[in-house]
Amino acid sequence: MATETTRRKGIMDWYFRSNLLARILIGLALGALAGIVLGFFPEAIKPYVDNVKFFGDLFIRLLKMIVVPVILFSLIAGAASIAPSRLGRVGVKIMAYYLLTSALAVVIGLVFANILKPGLGMNIVGDAAVKGQAAAAPTLAQIFLNIIPTNPMDSLAKGDVLPVIFFACVFGIAISFVKDSKTPALAQGASTLFEVCNAAAETMYKIVSGIMQYAPIGVFVLISIVFAQQGAKAIGPLLVVTLTVYLGLLVHLVGSYGGLLAVFGLGVGTFFKRANEAMITAFVTRSSNGTLPVTMRVSEENLGIPRTISSFTLPLGATINMDGTAIYLGVCAMFIGYATGNPLTFNQQVTVVITATLASIGTAGVPGAGAIMLLMVLDSIGVKVTEGSAVAAAYAMILGIDALLDMGRTCLNVSGDMIGTAIVAKTEKELDLAKWGKARA
Numbered sequence: 001m002a003t004e005t006t007r008r009k010g011i012m013d014w015y016f017r018s019n020l021l022a023r024i025l026i027g028l029a030l031g032a033l034a035g036i037v038l039g040f041f042p043e044a045i046k047p048y049v050d051n052v053k054f055f056g057d058l059f060i061r062l063l064k065m066i067v068v069p070v071i072l073f074s075l076i077a078g079a080a081s082i083a084p085s086r087l088g089r090v091g092v093k094i095m096a097y098y099l100l101t102s103a104l105a106v107v108i109g110l111v112f113a114n115i116l117k118p119g120l121g122m123n124i125v126g127d128a129a130v131k132g133q134a135a136a137a138p139t140l141a142q143i144f145l146n147i148i149p150t151n152p153m154d155s156l157a158k159g160d161v162l163p164v165i166f167f168a169c170v171f172g173i174a175i176s177f178v179k180d181s182k183t184p185a186l187a188q189g190a191s192t193l194f195e196v197c198n199a200a201a202e203t204m205y206k207i208v209s210g211i212m213q214y215a216p217i218g219v220f221v222l223i224s225i226v227f228a229q230q231g232a233k234a235i236g237p238l239l240v241v242t243l244t245v246y247l248g249l250l251v252h253l254v255g256s257y258g259g260l261l262a263v264f265g266l267g268v269g270t271f272f273k274r275a276n277e278a279m280i281t282a283f284v285t286r287s288s289n290g291t292l293p294v295t296m297r298v299s300e301e302n303l304g305i306p307r308t309i310s311s312f313t314l315p316l317g318a319t320i321n322m323d324g325t326a327i328y329l330g331v332c333a334m335f336i337g338y339a340t341g342n343p344l345t346f347n348q349q350v351t352v353v354i355t356a357t358l359a360s361i362g363t364a365g366v367p368g369a370g371a372i373m374l375l376m377v378l379d380s381i382g383v384k385v386t387e388g389s390a391v392a393a394a395y396a397m398i399l400g401i402d403a404l405l406d407m408g409r410t411c412l413n414v415s416g417d418m419i420g421t422a423i424v425a426k427t428e429k430e431l432d433l434a435k436w437g438k439a440r441a
């Protein structure tokens with residue numbers, strides 16, 4: 001203890017002593033303010049971005065560095081300490097939750113778009129620089145096959161989350177069998193392997209805590225850049241789209257998630273209080289994958305979810321559960337319809353519910369991925385983004401403010417993963433209720 005105090009003494013003492021969340025929130029507020037002010041001096045934006053970009057990228061890289069090791073070690077340790085049948089039950093529950101909430105999210109997005117009608121009266125005509133693209137959807141068989149790595153090391157190196165999840169699960173389950181081996185040396189070896197993976201996971205969480213000390217600076221820089229570059233554009237004709245998307249996100253967060261949590265005797269307020277570090281990180285990094293190390297640490301340490309469940313459901317959620325993206329896809333498809341003078345028919349909207357749910361599952365947890373999936377959704381309702389068309393012009397407008405929309409949708413994506421995981425843990429009687437301000441079950 002004494003050494004730690006000595007180590008932290010110095011000019012940065014005040015920094016490490018102050019509350020981390022307060023520092024992150026100050027970074028967020030000051031960053032937004034700096035970005036808005038910079039927006040009034042367009043000629044200053046590029047030099048500013050060139051000079052400070054490094055400090056934002058540093059934060060994102062530090063988080064990305066830890067993603068694959070966190071998933072691998074926590075999942076091996078998690079899978080090794082849970083019975084395979086239980087893992088299967090958790091899998092079914094979380095998949096049901098992920099699918100249903102995503103479909104509900106698209107519906108919420110569509111409802112608000114029908115009420116607020118973003119893009120109505122814009123009468124966009126063709127003349128855009130966006131090239132027509134056909135988004136080819138992979139077949140269902142291919143999607144399943146791609147989950148199984150042909151070479152686990154290759155998947156680890158590339159950071160392909162689903163194959164890593166698959167391999168780590170299988171490896172962890174196999175460890176639990178070898179632990180029960182009748183050969184003492186093997187049983188002992190497997191136990192050691194389990195302990196090593198567990199300790200490695202713990203070590204990764206320690207690293208995440210260290211990285212988060214840098215978060216306030218990273219947050220400030222990342223937010224200021226987005227607001228400086230896109231703030232002004234979102235206030236213009238795209239204000240209604242931005243409002244519709246954010247309203248949808250808010251209603252899903254407070255209404256759907258709040259309701260679901262209440263059904264299971266948990267409070268959404270407590271969730272906000274305890275999970276905000278992950279929510280803010282998602283907001284500024286715009287990446288569910290990049291936020292994963294923070295999501296996993298927060299879930300375990302603040303939300304009281306055991307690693308046996310979260311190590312499996314959270315990486316899965318960061319890859320396939322994108323409720324924010326689902327809302328965004330619904331609203332933007334509607335915007336493009338209204339803006340080009342072809343509002344979507346009821347049948348088209350029903351199709352959007354299906355394709356946007358599937359597209360959100362296929363969306364990678366990286367910045368801007370949702371905007372690419374929007375092409376697939378549009379394609380499914382016969383709206384083609386061809387070069388120079390009005391649709392391409394409307395799509396280009398959306399791309400212009402994508403970072404702003406991406407912040408909100410990623411925050412919801414990550415929140416949805418944590419809430420689903422908490423609910424599943426509660427149904428499995430594995431949630432530490434003390435963290436939720438309740439007496440232990």
Ligand code: ASP
Binds near residue numbers: 288368371410
């Ligand atoms: N950026 C989002 C995420 O990482 C995906 C998207 O672009 O919608 O969750």
